[in-house]
Amino acid sequence: xxxxxxxxxxxxxxxxxxxxxxxxxxxxxxxxxxxxxxxxxxxxxxxxxxxxxxxxxxxxxxxxxxxxxxxxxxxxxxxxxxxxxxxxxxxxxxxxxxxxxxxxxxxxxxxxxxxxxxxxxxxxxxxxxxxxxxxxxxxxxxxxxxxxxxxxxxxxxxxxxxxxxxxxxxxxxxxxxxxxxxxxxxxxxxxxxxxxxxxxxxxxxxxxxxxxxxxxxxxxxxxxxxxxxxxxxxxxxxxxxxxxxxxxxxxxxxxxxxxxxxxxxxxxxxxxxxxxxxxxxxxxxxxxxxxxxxxxxxxxxxxxxxxxxxxxxxxxxxxxxxxxxxxxxxxxxxxxxxxxxxxxxxxxxxxxxxxxxxxxxxxxxxxxxxxxxxxxxxxxxxxxxxxxxxxxxxxxxxxxxxxxxxxxxxxxxxxxxxxxxxxxxxxxxxxxxxxxxxxxxxxxxxxxxxxxxxxxxxxxxxxxxxxxxxxxxxxxxxxxxxxxxxxxxxxxxxxxxxxxxxxxxxxxxxxxxxxxxxxxxxxxxxxxxxxxxxxxxxxxxxxxxxxxxxxxxxxxx
RNA sequence: GCUCCUAUAGUGUAGUCCGGUUAAGCAUUUUGGCUUCUCAAGCCAAAGACUCGGGUUCAAAUCCCGAUGGGAGCACCA
Numbered sequence: 050x051x052x053x054x055x056x057x058x059x060x061x062x063x064x065x066x067x068x069x070x071x072x073x074x075x076x077x078x079x080x081x082x083x084x085x086x087x088x089x090x091x092x093x094x095x096x097x098x099x100x101x102x103x104x105x106x107x108x109x110x111x112x113x114x115x116x117x118x119x120x121x122x123x124x125x126x127x128x129x130x131x132x133x134x135x136x137x138x139x140x141x142x143x144x145x146x147x148x149x150x151x152x153x154x155x156x157x158x159x160x161x162x163x164x165x166x167x168x169x170x171x172x173x174x175x176x177x178x179x180x181x182x183x184x185x186x187x188x189x190x191x192x193x194x195x196x197x198x199x200x201x202x203x204x205x206x207x208x209x210x211x212x213x214x215x216x217x218x219x220x221x222x223x224x225x226x227x228x229x230x231x232x233x234x235x236x237x238x239x240x241x242x243x244x245x246x247x248x249x250x251x252x253x254x255x256x257x258x259x260x261x262x263x264x265x266x267x268x269x270x271x272x273x274x275x276x277x278x279x280x281x282x283x284x285x286x287x288x289x290x291x292x293x294x295x296x297x298x299x300x301x302x303x304x305x306x307x308x309x310x311x312x313x314x315x316x317x318x319x320x321x322x323x324x325x326x327x328x329x330x331x332x333x334x335x336x337x338x339x340x341x342x343x344x345x346x347x348x349x350x351x352x353x354x355x356x357x358x359x360x361x362x363x364x365x366x367x368x369x370x371x372x373x374x375x376x377x378x379x380x381x382x383x384x385x386x387x388x389x390x391x392x393x394x395x396x397x398x399x400x401x402x403x404x405x406x407x408x409x410x411x412x413x414x415x416x417x418x419x420x421x422x423x424x425x426x427x428x429x430x431x432x433x434x435x436x437x438x439x440x441x442x443x444x445x446x447x448x449x450x451x452x453x454x455x456x457x458x459x460x461x462x463x464x465x466x467x468x469x470x471x472x473x474x475x476x477x478x479x480x481x482x483x484x485x486x487x488x489x490x491x492x493x494x495x496x497x498x499x500x501x502x503x504x505x506x507x508x509x510x511x512x513x514x515x516x517x518x519x520x521x522x523x524x525x526x527x528x529x530x531x532x533x534x535x536x537x538x539x540x541x542x543x544x545x546x547x548x549x550x551x552x553x554x555x556x557x558x559x560x561x562x563x564x565x566x567x568x569x570x571x572x573x574x575x576x577x578x579x580x581x582x583x584x585x586x587x588x589x590x591x592x593x594x595x596x597x598x599x600x601x602x603x604x605x606x
Numbered sequence: 607g608c609u610c611c612u613a614u615a616g617u618g619u620a621g622u623c624c625g626g627u628u629a630a631g632c633a634u635u636u637u638g639g640c641u642u643c644u645c646a647a648g649c650c651a652a653a654g655a656c657u658c659g660g661g662u663u664c665a666a667a668u669c670c671c672g673a674u675g676g677g678a679g680c681a682c683c684a
Contacts, residue, residue: 063629065629065664066629068665069626069627069664069665070627071626072626072627072664072665074627075627076626082664086664146683146684148684178684180683180684181684183683184683184684233682237682240682241680241681245680273682274682276682277682286609287609288609288679288680289608289610289679289680292680294681295682298682299682316681316682316684317684318684321684337612338677338679338684339678339679339684340678341609341611341678341679341680342679362611364611364612364677369617417618417619417633417634419618419620421612421618422611422677423611423612423613423619423677424613424677424678425618425619428617428635430617430635431633431635434633434634434635437647438647441646441647441648442647444646446646472642472644472647473642473647504643506643506644508643528643530643532643534643534644534645536644586644586646587644588644588645588646589645590644590645592646606646
């Protein structure tokens with residue numbers, strides 16, 4: 050053993066390490082640490098005195114098996130195992146509120162929960178969490194569905210929290226009758242003050258009869274803000290969430306699906322507790338800002354004698370320089386600094402899609418993040434790396450030049466050329482008509498000196514005869530090896546498009562005024578034949594998504 | 607302020623529950639090289655980490671205490 054270790058570490062070994070290895074593999078020695086450690090010291094010292102060759106020889110003769118390289122330990126695939134999970138019986142859910150456009154944060158919650166359902170052959174529920182009539186809109190509801198569909202997430206059950214309004218009333222009343230809840234008619238500020246000072250209010254001492262009467266009054270008489278149903282938690286609790294939180298409150302806004310049918314609405318905690326329980330959810334994963342609610346949800350379900358799901362938490366996901374919250378995005382849109390929620394600089398699903406990010410890449414990326422609770426402020430290039438692998442095998446390679454400079458080539462022996470659409474995969478060829486007038490990139494033109502050669506990719510070598518303002522050259526026979534290879538566009542068929550290059554919206558706290566670069570570029574006419582939304586690689590430039598006939602969005606290098 | 611969560615290479619993570627089998631694995635990034643009619647992809651290699659301070663132990667990334675950094679909650683939003 051000492052020999053092996055010495056061999057693996059250039060002829061030197063240490064007794065502490067050997068001791069650890071022995072104890073690790075052979076637990077029976079653990080009681081005799083003192084005795085064996087002395088032996089080990091001696092052996093180790095002997096081994097260290099041997100030369101490399103001597104060590105090798107001894108291993109060869111006595112222990113040849115240890116020269117076989119150790120196999121790598123198999124790494125776990127996917128998410129960590131769930132506690133209390135039975136194959137086929139796991140039910141998870143994704144409960145978005147239809148109050149905004151879906152973004153990468155939604156994707157994380159949806160993907161983690163759906164992966165768990167898949168992993169255990171269980172069921173997955175989409176539940177629109179729509180218990181605040183003032184915030185919900187059909188437009189968002191639809192956008193969320195479109196986004197999830199694009200991500201390729203499938204649901205076994207689709208429902209809305211508001212489907213169960215009668216149940217919330219029933220359970221609310223049950224809690225009141227159990228004296229686990231009461232109606233509070235204090236002012237909002239007083240409630241908040243009492244919470245901070247950990248004092249209960251007079252309403253919590255009212256009798257059952259009064260509470261029942263007030264419950265009825267909440268249905269019509271009380272105005273919004275005048276009365277709420279509070280859970281009897283613990284006003285002295287360290288966890289502020291437990292200090293008699295709101296279960297039901299009056300909101301008179303028009304609900305996007307139910308209209309004005311109800312005016313008393315459940316709070317998030319109450320709704321989630323009841324819904325997860327009756328939907329049979331076994332494992333509920335949410336982002337960690339809800340961590341403190343775990344205790345409350347358990348307490349509500351305990352009070353009602355209802356089944357509790359296992360709750361789990363994961364960190365919020367954000368990209369550097371890409372705001373996720375409506376609070377920040379909305380003003381940017383209003384000021385015209387960002388066009389809309391699908392602006393490619395934003396982390397909304399729609400923006401990611403327009404930018405050329407593939408749903409598979411998002412899934413892989415999110416799975417690679419794991420279930421950590423430490424904050425994840427990922428750089429966007431982590432996602433790009435995944436995306437590149439999906440996009441590379443079927444992106445058509447096209448020529449495109451930016452900051453175009455003219456190059457005329459004399460003695461060109463051909464009038465057209467066929468170029469493969471992909472270097473390794475068979476994606477067909479395209480024919481390009483050429484004459485002596487070309488465009489090349491300004492960046493390349495800068496580097497080209499008179500008297501040198503360049504190769505026009507797929508066409509041939511050109512000897513540069515003049516390199517001022519406009520370039521001139523003549524065709525020469527030659528191999529591509531050792532010559533600078535550049536892309537080109539034929540002037541007579543050049544198609545001009547706008548290239549949009551999205552960059553970080555923010556540098557730290559500061560809005561990046563140069564976050565959207567726009568270039569006027571020339572590309573081949575073949576661009577017009579591609580489908581909208583197709584991913585292209587402009588050779589030596591990067592991957593881009595065709596946004597329209599005259600606009601492309603830069604995806605990444 | 608109070609309460610809770612969290613801390614592994616430049617970045618993102620595995621390992622932490624149950625201390626030794628891993629002188630810390632993977633991916634990305636960067637840098638070299640190979641391949642290539644792209645600065646793409648692919649292949650090979652290199653670089654690079656257990657926040658700090660105590661304690662327990664033969665042995666600590668792993669357990670305990672403390673400090674520090676980061677985040678969240680303290681809504682009649684979810």
